[in-house]
Amino acid sequence: MSNKLIDLQHITKAFDGNVVLDDLNLYIRENEFLTLLGPSGCGKTTTLRILGGFETPDKGRVIFDGADITDLAPNKRQLNTVFQKYALFAHMSIAENIAFGLKIRKKSPEYIRDKIRYALKLVNLEGFEDRMPDSLSGGQQQRIAIARAIVNEPKVLLLDEPLGALDLKLRQDMQYELIRLKNELGITFIYVTHDQEEALTMSDTIVVMNQGYIQQIGTPEDIYNEPQNAFVADFIGDSNIVNGTMIQDRLVEIFGVRYACVDTGFGTNKPVDVVIRPEDLELVAVPEDAQKGSPEYESARSRIVQINPGYFEGTVSHIIFKGMHYEMEVQAHGFEWLVLSTRMFQVGTRVLMSVDPFNIQIMHKPESEDEKAVSMDENL
Amino acid sequence: MFFCDLTNREPVTSLRIARQPQILDSEGFELRKLLSRVYLIFIFILLYAPIAVLIVLSFNNSRTRAKWGGFTMKWYVSMFQDEVVMAALFNTLLVAVLSALIATVLGLMASVSLLAMKRKARNVILSMLNIPMLNAEIVTGISLMLIFIAVGQFLSRWGYMIEFGFGTVLIGHITFNIPYTVLSIMPKLRQINISTYEAALDLGASRWLAFRKIILPDIMPGVLSGFMLAFTLSLDDFVITHFTKGPGFDTLSTKIYTEVRKGIKPEMYALSTLLFVSVLVLLLIFGRGNRKKSMTGLVRI
Numbered sequence: 001m002s003n004k005l006i007d008l009q010h011i012t013k014a015f016d017g018n019v020v021l022d023d024l025n026l027y028i029r030e031n032e033f034l035t036l037l038g039p040s041g042c043g044k045t046t047t048l049r050i051l052g053g054f055e056t057p058d059k060g061r062v063i064f065d066g067a068d069i070t071d072l073a074p075n076k077r078q079l080n081t082v083f084q085k086y087a088l089f090a091h092m093s094i095a096e097n098i099a100f101g102l103k104i105r106k107k108s109p110e111y112i113r114d115k116i117r118y119a120l121k122l123v124n125l126e127g128f129e130d131r132m133p134d135s136l137s138g139g140q141q142q143r144i145a146i147a148r149a150i151v152n153e154p155k156v157l158l159l160d161e162p163l164g165a166l167d168l169k170l171r172q173d174m175q176y177e178l179i180r181l182k183n184e185l186g187i188t189f190i191y192v193t194h195d196q197e198e199a200l201t202m203s204d205t206i207v208v209m210n211q212g213y214i215q216q217i218g219t220p221e222d223i224y225n226e227p228q229n230a231f232v233a234d235f236i237g238d239s240n241i242v243n244g245t246m247i248q249d250r251l252v253e254i255f256g257v258r259y260a261c262v263d264t265g266f267g268t269n270k271p272v273d274v275v276i277r278p279e280d281l282e283l284v285a286v287p288e289d290a291q292k293g294s295p296e297y298e299s300a301r302s303r304i305v306q307i308n309p310g311y312f313e314g315t316v317s318h319i320i321f322k323g324m325h326y327e328m329e330v331q332a333h334g335f336e337w338l339v340l341s342t343r344m345f346q347v348g349t350r351v352l353m354s355v356d357p358f359n360i361q362i363m364h365k366p367e368s369e370d371e372k373a374v375s376m377d378e379n380l
Numbered sequence: 381m382f383f384c385d386l387t388n389r390e391p392v393t394s395l396r397i398a399r400q401p402q403i404l405d406s407e408g409f410e411l412r413k414l415l416s417r418v419y420l421i422f423i424f425i426l427l428y429a430p431i432a433v434l435i436v437l438s439f440n441n442s443r444t445r446a447k448w449g450g451f452t453m454k455w456y457v458s459m460f461q462d463e464v465v466m467a468a469l470f471n472t473l474l475v476a477v478l479s480a481l482i483a484t485v486l487g488l489m490a491s492v493s494l495l496a497m498k499r500k501a502r503n504v505i506l507s508m509l510n511i512p513m514l515n516a517e518i519v520t521g522i523s524l525m526l527i528f529i530a531v532g533q534f535l536s537r538w539g540y541m542i543e544f545g546f547g548t549v550l551i552g553h554i555t556f557n558i559p560y561t562v563l564s565i566m567p568k569l570r571q572i573n574i575s576t577y578e579a580a581l582d583l584g585a586s587r588w589l590a591f592r593k594i595i596l597p598d599i600m601p602g603v604l605s606g607f608m609l610a611f612t613l614s615l616d617d618f619v620i621t622h623f624t625k626g627p628g629f630d631t632l633s634t635k636i637y638t639e640v641r642k643g644i645k646p647e648m649y650a651l652s653t654l655l656f657v658s659v660l661v662l663l664l665i666f667g668r669g670n671r672k673k674s675m676t677g678l679v680r681i
Binding site: 052053054073074075080081083084085087088089090100101104105145148149152 | 573575576578579580581582583584585586589593594597598
């Protein structure tokens with residue numbers, strides 16, 4: 001896992017004066033499942049196309065296995081691509097599709113036949129040799145596209161949103177298939193997607209991109225639990241992102257209320273972004289007419305301060321049943337808090353709300369141009 | 381092709397009317413139906429009577445047009461024995477095949493590069509392609525003649541000559557065929573999913589191999605219909621051929637024209653019939669190919 005297989009150095013690419021990638025640096029290790037994740041237009045597909053040889057960077061080098069392949073034609077590269085819309089050859093049978101690359105490499109007919117059988121077995125489509133692509137379902141076509149790529153024994157498989165056109169259930173099945181395939185083949189996968197769930201499920205490493213810049217590189221856990229800026233926090237899962245002030249180490253103020261947290265080293269009285277995941281917000285209902293100091297109110301308060309000395313009061317304004325949980329909106333301080341909970345609170349319920357100090361994520365506000373962190377508002 | 385469309389459409393309308401007998405009294409309905417039939421027949425008589433007369437006369441045993449002397453094939457026989465006519469037929473076919481072939485290849489190349497261009501520039505060129513098609517043939521013909529003369533004079537300084545004949549006719553035909561081939565190939569090429577081409581490159585194919593194995597089979601219907609269209613247009617062209625041919629070179633259409641000026645020989649009826657039938661056959665094949673394409677999405681012409 002330690003070997004740098006691919007090294008992208010200072011890659012810059014513009015289309016018609018539109019900068020798509022700006023000084024991108026990224027290395028990819030052997031046998032890694034690396035995902036480029038970001039919204040459309042973030043440069044993830046361009047990065048993949050530069051790797052595949054379909055685009056040439058304006059600046060920068062692509063190093064593959066120690067050799068500079070920046071100007072090498074796609075057909076000379078030791079990597080294969082699985083395209084978004086499968087890109088099967090419609091006038092060729094499945095067997096001919098899979099054999100395409102092998103025939104160009106002048107492999108023997110026996111070798112080709114064995115390889116086709118092996119590849120079809122690998123993608124669970126045995127006996128499909130003589131079918132035509134348009135007689136296959138979307139999921140099956142995608143498997144054939146993968147089979148067609150892997151028979152050439154590439155060192156790296158590039159996948160450009162390969163599951164984008166499939167329905168949800170199929171997409172989930174294919175995610176497991178891809179992980180299995182990767183483990184069986186023992187090769188590097190570079191996967192492009194805008195679907196954060198896909199990225200979290202499959203990847204060893206996630207590269208979050210936005211507007212041509214890498215926002216964060218890390219394991220799925222890192223990215224989810226420790227987003228480095230508001231963009232990442234917002235893009236990976238739903239988040240409540242609010243302005244806060246770091247009063248001192250382990251104490252943050254949000255909308256005038258001070259909460260315990262675990263972050264340190266931000267200095268004192270520093271403006272920060274605060275991220276709270278909707279599933280981490282804890283709610284306790286209070287009767288409508290209970291006055292502060294009344295027994296009902298105090299019992300609710302005592303429960304919430306066990307979680308965090310800081311808490312606030314709000315009203316449930318919206319609720320949707322999502323199957324495993326309820327998705328609610330709670331109005332407080334003029335802000336709509338997104339809450340996920342397995343417990344249901346009727347619309348209009350008065351609630352006390354807080355969050356475990358461990359689940360408050362503090363982030364620097366983007367200060368300079370260099371950080372290029374794009375806040376969620378700009379992005380929406 | 382128009383013929384088929386009209387006859388297909390007519391019974392449908394009358395069926396629709398027939399389903400509402402309570403609204404229309406049957407007498408008015410009958411009259412309407414009768415009138416529409418008569419009108420249709422009248423139109424077709426206007427359209428096809430001249431050709432029908434020509435075809436009938438080509439089988440007339442009598443030399444005069446005034447009376448029917450019985451059925452004969454002798455004009456066809458003597459036509460096929462006439463060396464001059466046969467030479468014209470040969471020229472026609474040669475020019476048609478070559479000009480269609482070259483125009484298709486050039487049109488294919490033009491389409492590929494047009495597709496690679498920016499949209500604005502492409503649209504400008506595509507609309508410029510429309511102009512020669514709408515332009516009066518006689519203008520195209522005379523312009524071609526003038527440019528051949530001009531180039532000929534220019535080249536004569538170095539002792540080269542441009543002789544009007546097969547070469548100039550061929551160039552003329554290629555010129556007016558190219559827009560048609562581009563316009564048949566272009567839509568097919570636009571439908572191509574470019575990632576199939578990239579997938580072929582990705583799997584190790586050179587650009588040429590990827591084009592030949594992946595793109596060409598997909599656009600073949602457009603290429604073939606472009607070729608057929610060019611061939612048909614070249615086959616029955618008179619005006620442009622007339623202005624670019626020079627003396628001593630004739631295609632069927634110019635041959636018929638010169639012969640008719642000398643006085644009408646029944647062989648010319650036979651020759652005209654032959655030209656009409658061959659164009660008709662080509663159009664039928666062409667039209668069938670198109671219809672199949674729209675029905676199944678697959679084409680084999």
